[in-house]
Amino acid sequence: MKSQARKATWSGWIGSVLEYYDFFIYATAATLVFPQIFFPSTDPKTAIVASLATYGVGYIARPIGAFMLGHWGDTRGRKYVLLMCMFLMGISTMAVGLLPTYEQVGVLAPALLVLLRLVQGFAVAGEISGASSMILEHAPFGRRGFFASFTLQGVQAGQILAAAVFLPLAHFMPEAQFNSWGWRIPFLLSAVVILAGYLIRRNVHETPAFAQENKRAKAPMVEAVTESWRDMLRVVCMSFMNVIPVVTSIFGAAYAVQAGYGIGFSKDVYLWIPVLGNCLAVLVIPVVGTLADKFGRKPPIIAGALLSGLLSFGYLYAISIHNVPLAIAMSLLMWGVVYQGYNAVFPSFYPELFPTRTRVSAMAISQNLGTLVTAMLPAVFAFVAPPGANDIPLKVGAITFGVTVIAALACMSARETYRIRMEDLGNPDAVPMPREEYQRLRKASAAPVKGRQEAGTAHGVGT
Numbered sequence: 430m431k432s433q434a435r436k437a438t439w440s441g442w443i444g445s446v447l448e449y450y451d452f453f454i455y456a457t458a459a460t461l462v463f464p465q466i467f468f469p470s471t472d473p474k475t476a477i478v479a480s481l482a483t484y485g486v487g488y489i490a491r492p493i494g495a496f497m498l499g500h501w502g503d504t505r506g507r508k509y510v511l512l513m514c515m516f517l518m519g520i521s522t523m524a525v526g527l528l529p530t531y532e533q534v535g536v537l538a539p540a541l542l543v544l545l546r547l548v549q550g551f552a553v554a555g556e557i558s559g560a561s562s563m564i565l566e567h568a569p570f571g572r573r574g575f576f577a578s579f580t581l582q583g584v585q586a587g588q589i590l591a592a593a594v595f596l597p598l599a600h601f602m603p604e605a606q607f608n609s610w611g612w613r614i615p616f617l618l619s620a621v622v623i624l625a626g627y628l629i630r631r632n633v634h635e636t637p638a639f640a641q642e643n644k645r646a647k648a649p650m651v652e653a654v655t656e657s658w659r660d661m662l663r664v665v666c667m668s669f670m671n672v673i674p675v676v677t678s679i680f681g682a683a684y685a686v687q688a689g690y691g692i693g694f695s696k697d698v699y700l701w702i703p704v705l706g707n708c709l710a711v712l713v714i715p716v717v718g719t720l721a722d723k724f725g726r727k728p729p730i731i732a733g734a735l736l737s738g739l740l741s742f743g744y745l746y747a748i749s750i751h752n753v754p755l756a757i758a759m760s761l762l763m764w765g766v767v768y769q770g771y772n773a774v775f776p777s778f779y780p781e782l783f784p785t786r787t788r789v790s791a792m793a794i795s796q797n798l799g800t801l802v803t804a805m806l807p808a809v810f811a812f813v814a815p816p817g818a819n820d821i822p823l824k825v826g827a828i829t830f831g832v833t834v835i836a837a838l839a840c841m842s843a844r845e846t847y848r849i850r851m852e853d854l855g856n857p858d859a860v861p862m863p864r865e866e867y868q869r870l871r872k873a874s875a876a877p878v879k880g881r882q883e884a885g886t887a888h889g890v891g892t
Contacts, residue, residue: 434567437563437634442586445556445580445586447515447625448622453592454522455522455525458616478808484679485804485805488805490551491800492794492801494555498510498559499792502789502790503645504646507566511560511630512627512630515623517552519623521548523617555789557776559789560583561792565577566785572722574847581775581776582710585707585710588704589704591615638785638851642786649787649789649790650794653783657782663839664839665839666836667730670733675806677703677763684745684748685756701757706765713773714773718774725847727778730771732770733767733769733772735833736770741825742823746826781854784855787855809828810825848861850862
């Protein structure tokens with residue numbers, strides 16, 4: 430089990446790094462350069478809103494991708510769907526780096542940009558649910574939260590890599606050259622995603638839970654909605670927590686650097702804010718995953734939701750007063766620490782709410798429906814608080830906090846899952862293992878390999 434768990438975790442981690450590198454270089458470019466390149470320069474306000482809307486367009490394709498990729502993940506296997514996600518994301522991201530600009534081809538430029546963004550959204554829809562399910566189903570008993578948290582640690586590392594590629598380009602290149610061709614370099618480097626993704630994931634074994642499933646669903650989405658619609662609705666609402674990275678990395682970036690808002694942060698300075706927050710998050714995530722195995726999934730999610738929502742007021746206020754050190758400090762606290770209470774735990778909590786035969790489909794469609802709602806928020810923020818508006822931090826912060834309250838309430842209504850045996854996951858009537866027995870077996874899972882194998886075999890964890 431040790432070898433399989435580590436191999437699956439490494440595959441999920443590096444796959445998330447590579448896939449979300451692609452996804453977030455688009456997010457970075459959409460805030461920093463796309464308004465000037467793919468849209469008319471005569472109206473900066475409209476260009477900002479339109480560019481942020483193209484970021485949200487990628488989320489429109491997510492429910493479609495979640496339906497198809499989730500279906501394949503539950504019928505053909507977790508490995509199959511993860512390879513498919515990798516190829517689609519890598520090719521579409523490379524193509525963005527080859528697009529002509531608005532000056533060259535007019536409205537065809539933003540049209541092609543939207544098309545490729547739709548492909549990106551389709552591809553990423555199956556990544557988190559597929560990787561989380563694969564890691565969860567390989568993980569030793571009592572350590573599912575810790576191992577599954579590496580899925581999101583990979584996502585944060587991918588964001589660090591995306592910003593790290595942009596930082597030297599934005600800093601050392603003249604702005605004219607960066608806007609002309611320098612921004613294309615990170616997108617073209619996605620060729621590495623295709624090769625690395627294939628080499629890493631081709632040798633990953635299918636999970637024991639999927640391989641041993643006797644009642645494999647023919648229409649997993651139909652079964653998921655029929656049997657688990659309440660938990661799917663909870664996941665939709667909990668996924669509204671994506672509002673925090675939207676405020677940090679998307680609207681916050683536009684608010685800080687776009688000329689229309691008049692804040693005046695330099696692009697290379699602002700890029701350090703999400704980089705530092707994500708660096709801290711990489712360290713915090715496995716710690717929170719371990720705590721979720723010890724104390725449960727719900728407490729860190731609820732606390733992370735409410736506190737990060739409140740901190741959004743301070744983060745936006747720091748930007749509004751041109752205080753770079755304070756903005757960095759608020760980002761580190763809100764994004765790097767508090768938000769990880771949710772971010773580190775949902776990769777184990779979401780799939781634990783659903784049975785093996787519909788796990789990928791149920792998690793994929795419900796999570797992506799929730800993130801679809803939050804993906805529209807940058808454009809909403811830019812409309813409610815456009816350049817020149819008063820009380821921008823108060824308006825955007827109030828919307829953000831209201832959304833996180835909804836996520837917290839959804840989590841409160843869910844059942845706790847951390848002491849449920851693997852074969853009983855997804856059963857609303859499953860009886861949790863007694864706390865004392867659970868803690869004993871959890872300690873055994875950290876013992877030498879022989880002890881972990883015996884504990885896993887005895888309690889429904891495949892080896």
